[in-house]
Amino acid sequence: MPPSTPRSRRRARPTTGSKSRxxxxxxxxxxxxxxxxxxxxxxxxxxxxxxxxxxxxxxxxxxxxxxxxxxxxxxxxxxxxxxxxxxxxxxxxxxxxxxxxxxxxxxxxxxxxxxxGWIGQSPLALMPAPKRQALLPSVLSPEEVERLLAAPDGDDWRAQRDRALLEVLYATGARVSEAVGLSTDSLAPELTSLRLHGKGDKTRIVPLGEPARLALTAWLEGGRRKRLAGRSSSHVFLGQTSKPLTRGSAWRIVRAAALKAGLSQKISPHTLRHSFATHMIESGGDLRSVQEMLGHASIRTTEVYTHLDSEHVRSIHRLYHPRG
Missing domain, CATH: 1.10.150.130 (Tyrosine recombinase, N-terminal domain)
Structure with missing residues (x-):
């Protein structure tokens, strides 16, 4: 939702106007x-x-x-x-x-x-907005997620970083900006959870599962430490020059892993976020908890995943019910 225009007080007008006007x-x-x-x-x-x-x-x-x-x-x-x-x-x-x-x-x-005070009533006040087409997000199956997460192979620093990034994106449902913005002080002791900084400067704590914890530990104690070579950095994920990983680089990592995994869809970091939410709800997670983990301000935003779950239920019914 766009922010409402402040009306409770007269504002100090920006100095872009003409005094004579x-x-x-x-x-x-x-x-x-x-x-x-x-x-x-x-x-x-x-x-x-x-x-x-x-x-x-x-x-x-x-x-x-x-x-x-x-x-x-x-x-x-x-x-x-x-x-x-x-x-x-x-x-x-x-x-x-x-x-x-x-x-x-x-x-x-x-x-x-x-x-x-530039206009009277807005001509849009009584005019309905163009209807948005409700587009359901692209979601991977659990098997496709496993293929994607297994795509980075080897033990060099890139493979360790890419595995850790993919695991964190799927394990937490983090936005790509939240993942690349992770700092070391956002990590709980023993990596049991992460503190994510989301939209509106809001923070939330999301648990980490064992596969993500192991992948992140391997990166932090292996490839990342070697890349820094004694230098200090508060950023968890590093790029080619040991500077913070960018959003664009994170997109390329996900796309490269998808290509290697043989996934034909246009996979993006947000696909993993959608898959996280859908799989949570399909497995019985309650909507409010999923909302909190995703960092949605409104539960209505999270409700789209219940529609995806309904599609899953209908497909199971068609497949297995004698009269499906």
């Missing part, structure tokens, strides 16, 4: 409104640079199209113009999920504009 009581033009909105979201809502970039790209597309149609200020925007924009994007073959995201970005901008 403010003195004249004029609302900003489209470009300035966009810049002031993004500045406020950065300072007040604390959005990450990646999220701000996504909002910015969405608004560049929608406001750019609307400006070509003659729109100069947000107060002139009508619901009909937004509908025309969405129709144009659909004609270009855009997916509903993309349109829904762009609609949300525009709605956020209009909420901010309303709180600043």
């Amino acid at each position: 403010e003195e004249a009581g004029l609302p900003p033009d489209l470009d300035l409104a966009r810049r002031e909105f993004l500045s406020a979201m950065r300072v007040e809502a604390g959005l990450s640079p990646r999220t701000l970039d996504a909002y910015g790209r969405d608004l560049d597309r929608s406001l750019g199209w609307l400006a070509k149609g003659g729109l100069k200020r947000l107060a002139q925007l009508t619901q009909a113009q937004v509908l025309d924009y969405l129709k144009s994007r659909r004609a270009q073959g855009m997916k509903e999920a993309t349109l829904a995201r762009e609609w949300v970005s525009l709605r956020m901008l209009l909420r901010y504009a309303q709180s600043e």
Whole structure:
């Protein structure tokens, strides 16, 4: 869910505006409104640079199209113009999920504009959002996971690191950013659990199973120690130059292991997260516990895995029931 625009107090306006415009009581033009909105979201809502970039790209597309149609200020925007924009994007073959995201970005901008007094009622206030298609995440079977985890062979430092990374991703359901961001002080004594730093700077503790514990121990006491050669680093996973492993490198490790394991799907680190959650629920894990281990703010986000489990139950019924 996108953050709501702060309204409880008047904000210190960003210094991107024109003094003469403010003195004249004029609302900003489209470009300035966009810049002031993004500045406020950065300072007040604390959005990450990646999220701000996504909002910015969405608004560049929608406001750019609307400006070509003659729109100069947000107060002139009508619901009909937004509908025309969405129709144009659909004609270009855009997916509903993309349109829904762009609609949300525009709605956020209009909420901010309303709180600043630039517009009256938002033209999107009574307009339903484009419907997102409910896409179920890609999930590996337990047998496919075993093949993936066994893919890195050998005892060199790369194989030890790759095995440890894959085991941690599947054992904890960690996001790739959480895994590559692991520090040594996030490890419990005897590696019984990990402390993961998730979205919104929230932390959670997730247990480690025996296979993951053994793989991580082998990496920490073997390949990692040799790579550092007496130097110090707080990062658990290291790259080629003994600097922290990057997200991109983690993706490549997972993809390489999938290729070696003969898996035809487009496997990503998030596939292991989805597989972790699905296998937990299929094995009887309760939804609330899985939510906590995944670090989901809302249990509704976790509920998608119950749909996956329902598919599993139906397939078992079809396979084994006499009248399935």
